[in-house]
Amino acid sequence: GESVGLHLPTLSVQEGDNSIINCAYSNSASDYFIWYKQESGKGPQFIIDIRSNMDKRQGQRVTVLLNKTVKHLSLQIAATQPGDSAVYFCAATRGFKTIFGAGTRLFVKA
């Protein structure tokens, strides 16, 4: 069946460094991709999205890269801050059907 997988369950970075979280999806028909952040006790929070007709999109301190050839998605966080500590999920969507990855927990060391 369809799947979305993250390369690392945890990632530890130094405050001020850049973070890169990677994700792979299986369904080549997926055409809309989203990154979410989930803090303890809260629901997932939308960070940034990208459609399949793009390969890069930038937000405030975040960049999403999409490589449709290898079905790979990445989230880059610039100048990582303690407040960025959370679980990050990628999601691949086709129509109303969204498949989520298992999540990467980001630890930020002061």
Place this chain on the structure above:
Amino acid sequence: ETGVTQTPRHLVMGMTNKKSLKCEQHLGHNAMYWYKQSAKKPLELMFVYSLEERVENNSVPSRFSPECPNSSHLFLHLHTLQPEDSALYLCASSQAGGRGDGAQYFGPGTRLLVL
């Protein structure tokens, strides 16, 4: 605050009880979703409603019964649940385009424990 509220935030129920989870969105969106989040597993899509019609039903056991009376409200009725149904139940809403996609905004979830 994301504009999506869920009540109750915590619920403990026995296997013979009947309870309902409520979700309300204040974003003017036209689609609403129920997800189940279990420990160390990806979010599982349960149900999707678009313009108050169910458009996705992901092989969810009949002991879970959704209801969408209007575009702002979504319920999940629970009856004769099993202990393995204990999880965080998340509601989300989106402004879905013609293809159905759109960023989903989540509520804080209801933490359910079935004894």
